[in-house]
Amino acid sequence: MASRHVRALSLKKTKLGETDLIVTFLAEDGCQIRAVAKGARKPGSRFGGRVEPFVVADLLVHEGRSLDTISDVEIVTAHAGVRTDYDKATAASVVADFLDKVSVECQAEDRLFGLACATLDAIEGASAGSLAALVTAFLLKGLAMHGYRPQLFTCASCGADTGESTLFSLESAAPLCEDCASHGYATVIAPRVVRDLVSAYMRARMVEVPGIEAPPRLVIDAFVLTRGLVGYHIPARLKALEMYASSVGDALR
Numbered sequence: 272m273a274s275r276h277v278r279a280l281s282l283k284k285t286k287l288g289e290t291d292l293i294v295t296f297l298a299e300d301g302c303q304i305r306a307v308a309k310g311a312r313k314p315g316s317r318f319g320g321r322v323e324p325f326v327v328a329d330l331l332v333h334e335g336r337s338l339d340t341i342s343d344v345e346i347v348t349a350h351a352g353v354r355t356d357y358d359k360a361t362a363a364s365v366v367a368d369f370l371d372k373v374s375v376e377c378q379a380e381d382r383l384f385g386l387a388c389a390t391l392d393a394i395e396g397a398s399a400g401s402l403a404a405l406v407t408a409f410l411l412k413g414l415a416m417h418g419y420r421p422q423l424f425t426c427a428s429c430g431a432d433t434g435e436s437t438l439f440s441l442e443s444a445a446p447l448c449e450d451c452a453s454h455g456y457a458t459v460i461a462p463r464v465v466r467d468l469v470s471a472y473m474r475a476r477m478v479e480v481p482g483i484e485a486p487p488r489l490v491i492d493a494f495v496l497t498r499g500l501v502g503y504h505i506p507a508r509l510k511a512l513e514m515y516a517s518s519v520g521d522a523l524r
Contacts, residue, residue, distance in 0.1 A: 274333045281326045282367040301380035306339040325350040352395045362402040368511035389477040401481035407494045408472035408480045419504045423466040441503040465492045
């Protein structure tokens, strides 16, 4: 049975039998790995907290017919401060849920792992008031890596500068100018000031996102637009994002 060493981020775990876990990871190359951690739920298991969500670890994985098996785990970054803080854990759960839905076994996207680690690092050191901005920036960058990068200032239909137009097409991930706004596109409201903030999030490194100053209402509007894009283009229900959306306003008050 072949084995390999992999650096990976733990996304979620599922009970298997009485004592085992199936753990879903995002590998360093962007591929998804699902592997069994045998005996992980037994008291004193050598896996312990090493396969908890948000942990970055070096794994020794043995290949199986249907599922791989983990035989060794060494923690690289624990992100313990994320798991022990409710607000941070809720934000990080959006990250993990998105990665679980968009990553695919044997389909590499190596930028995704770096983005994920940078986001969790930023969340761990962030204040509660910065979490919504970090979640929004992560989702925007994740969408862009999967081919849905928003075009924020030119018309989805004719390519003209949209200026202060407020209509935004989720399908095209771009705004509409006034002349094209009546052409039957499904639109949401996204004023220029919201698109400016979204653009700032997309250009910034994750560590820089908390330093982007914006009124709480504007941060919420950027999050709402981004959530709409995710809902339109990602063909899976993101329960963690739905839960986070219900509380994001309170977090910014």
